Amino acid sequence: MRIGELAQRAGVTVKAVRYYESLGLVVPDRLPNGYREYGDEHLRAVAEIRQLAGVGIAPSRATPFIECLDTGHEHSDECPGSLAAYRNGIAELDQAIAALSSRRALLARRLEESASRGFEGAAATPTPDYTSLPSDLPRPHDDGAADHLNGLPVPALTLPTSHGDRIDLATLGPGRTIVYLYPLTGRPGVDLPDGWDAIPGARGCSTEACDFRDHYDNLRSAGVETVYGLSSQTSDYQSEVVERLQLPFAMISDPQHELADALRLPTFEAGGMRLYSRLTLVVRDGRIEHTFYPIFPPNTHAQQVLSWLADHPLAGRRNHPVV
Structure with missing residues (x-):
């Protein structure tokens, strides 16, 4: 050959x-x-x-x-x-x-x-230090709340991003896009809801974001077009996180939980707020190709996604080599 x-x-x-x-x-x-x-x-x-x-x-x-x-x-x-x-x-x-x-x-x-x-x-x-994980975090269990997602089309929802623009989730483009959903990110000087560390799957949003940041080039090299984080926090709050953590991708804000309602995504209540459960979607050509749920530990989740991509390469896909 x-x-x-x-x-x-x-x-x-x-x-x-x-x-x-x-x-x-x-x-x-x-x-x-x-x-x-x-x-x-x-x-x-x-x-x-x-x-x-x-x-x-x-x-x-x-x-x-x-x-x-x-x-x-x-x-x-x-x-x-x-x-x-x-x-x-x-x-x-x-x-x-x-x-x-x-x-x-x-x-x-x-x-x-x-x-x-x-x-x-x-x-x-x-x-409080939100960039590390306690050793005794409870592990979330698979309650089947995401079993129905694979194969579903991504709904046409236009949501604001931390970059100041708006994005239609149904038109993310060809190829694969990683959208990881998370409850909320902590930041210095802002308290998290009471009992946060005791909620399975709640703690670790900053560490998860950092793992996607540190492996962003690897994900691109593996054929991913781009990565988005998504939560119910405001885009202004997310913009601070993107800048502070030096993230190379944008966050999507969904304060009304439109995506959760459209796809019947798992959420939970904490501190009087409805929050997204931690979940990651591999979106390919407008449909959900694969779902990661539950996710644990969050601080190595990007590497889990990379392993899945290595096991499921796209024939004839466009590579994004890291120089």
């Missing part, structure tokens, strides 16, 4: 195949006329490189896995070199987590100190 066919069948770009060749991971045969010729073994190698990238093994570090396949193993991670690559990846993640945890603690301390300035004669109340 030619390079274009290989790229299409593997769900990558021709540019990506060229990159794999430059790394020595894919070595095509040469025809007498000089054209490259690829076989099933090259298709398997490209698919394997793509899957490894989905779990954090960059193509530049995929050599042990491809060599393992070349020696006849059924799985690319059955060889000592592959296992060593896994261990190295975990060690690097541990170092990064430790460094980020230290930086995070410093920022949280400075946030608390900044929020406390101006209070004299008494210690200020510590600012």
Whole structure:
């Protein structure tokens, strides 16, 4: 097969195949006329490189896995070199987590100190930290409230966004769009409803948003056109969150719960408010292709979506490679 066919069948770009060749991971045969010729073994190698990238093994570090396949193993991670690559990846993640945890603690301390300035004669109340999750959060259970959604058309509802415009949900465009619904985001100086942490599935909106932020480029590379968050909070409130968390996507405001009523989406009551239950829709060409519900833990949900996308690639989809 030619390079274009290989790229299409593997769900990558021709540019990506060229990159794999430059790394020595894919070595095509040469025809007498000089054209490259690829076989099933090259298709398997490209698919394997793509899957490894989905779990954090960059193509530049995929050599042990491809060599393992070349020696006849059924799985690319059955060889000592592959296992060593896994261990190295975990060690690097541990170092990064430790460094980020230290930086995070410093920022949280400075946030608390900044929020406390101006209070004299008494210690200020510590600012709640909404960017991390308690270890004892209750896990939500699947009550079947989203079982009817897959395959339904997205209703024609025009709602405001945090970017100051309005969007018709029925015309999100071709391809896949991720719309994750959440109850509400907390922010420094604003109290959450009483008993918030005890409500299964309530806590974690900021961490979920940050996970989609941190994996936005990966989602685009996996074929997602864009991402939206959606809640019943006002677009002004959402705009503050988008700016503070540096989100690369917009939030959609639905204060009247129009989408919930149109699709019979699960909601709950807290602090005298009706709020969306945490739920994510994969919208494709105007219909709900897949639903994630319930979601736990929220702080790694974007990675769960990425895993699903890797298992359900679109034939001939347009890639958005990350440079």
